[in-house]
Amino acid sequence: MNRHxxxxxxxxxxxxxxxxxxxxxxxxxxxxxxxxxxxxNTREKARAVDAAFASLNQAKFWLGQLDNAYxxxxxxxxECVEASxxxxxxxxxxxxxxxxxxxxxxxxxxxxxxxxxxxGVGTYATGTRFHIEYLGTxxxxxxxxxxxxxxxxxxxxxxxxxVQQAVFQVSTDSQDISGG
Numbered sequence: 541m542n543r544h545x546x547x548x549x550x551x552x553x554x555x556x557x558x559x560x561x562x563x564x565x566x567x568x569x570x571x572x573x574x575x576x577x578x579x580x581n582t583r584e585k586a587r588a589v590d591a592a593f594a595s596l597n598q599a600k601f602w603l604g605q606l607d608n609a610y611x612x613x614x615x616x617x618x619e620c621v622e623a624s625x626x627x628x629x630x631x632x633x634x635x636x637x638x639x640x641x642x643x644x645x646x647x648x649x650x651x652x653x654x655x656x657x658x659x660g661v662g663t664y665a666t667g668t669r670f671h672i673e674y675l676g677t678x679x680x681x682x683x684x685x686x687x688x689x690x691x692x693x694x695x696x697x698x699x700x701x702x703v704q705q706a707v708f709q710v711s712t713d714s715q716d717i718s719g720g
Contacts, residue, residue, distance in 0.1 A: 584695030587664070588702035591653065591693030595668035596704050598648050599689040602627045603672065609710045614685040617674040620644045629672045629687065637671075637690045637703055645671035645690075661696065668693040675707065683712045 603609045609629065620630035627646050634644060647669050656663040668691060675686035690705045 581700065584697055584700035585702065586695075588693050588695040588700045589704070591664060591668050591695075592691045592702040592704045595648060595670045595691040595693055596689055596706055599627065599646070599670040599672055599691065600706075600708055603687055603689070603708055603710055609685055609687060610712055614677065615674065617672075620671070623647060623669070627670075627672065629674050631674060633673050633688070634671050634690055637692075637705065640692060640701055640703075641666070642669055642671065642692065645669040645692075657698075663696060665694040665696060665698040665700075678709065685710045 608627070609615055615629050617629035617631040619632055620628065621644070623642070623644060624646050627648075630644065632644075634642065647667050653667065654663045655665075655667045657665060670689055670691040673688045673690075675688055678684040678686060686707060686709055688705065688707050690703065692701065692703045694701045
């Protein structure tokens with residue numbers, strides 16, 4: 541009879557150990573799932589930052605082209621009231637750059653950017669957008685104009701969004717920076 545009791549205790553102990561091992565395994569798998577979500581969110585945020593930076597660079601390139609920012613005088617812009625597909629300099633600022641979606645700005649076409657509202661691998665949830673605002677000249681130097689460019693983009697889902705802003709000086713003078 542003593543032997544049967546020992547076998548019963550061993551059986552119950554084994555079941556308890558098995559239950560604890562199963563709970564630990566479930567906890568670990570839950571942690572792995574959470575790590576995957578964090579990793580995916582970090583990746584999508586990085587994609588959003590990269591796309592916003594590309595949009596910022598496109599606006600910077602456009603500002604540097606002949607007659608876009610300076611056409612005999614600085615282009616001070618027009619009152620922008622809606623979104624556009626072609627770049628324009630606005631005389632008004634974005635009221636709240638971090639409140640999305642914007643109703644102002646330019647939606648540029650970035651080469652290999654595939655946009656799908658559903659998001660997913662290899663796509664962006666929304667296209668990029670930038671807004672160019674004229675700020676005036678630098679002090680008493682009429683040869684340097686200042687422009688604030690704000691850009692936004694999303695990653696593969698609409699929750700991963702980045703907004704970037706930079707101020708660019710555009711000069712009417714050329715300068716040799718080669719050191720020679």
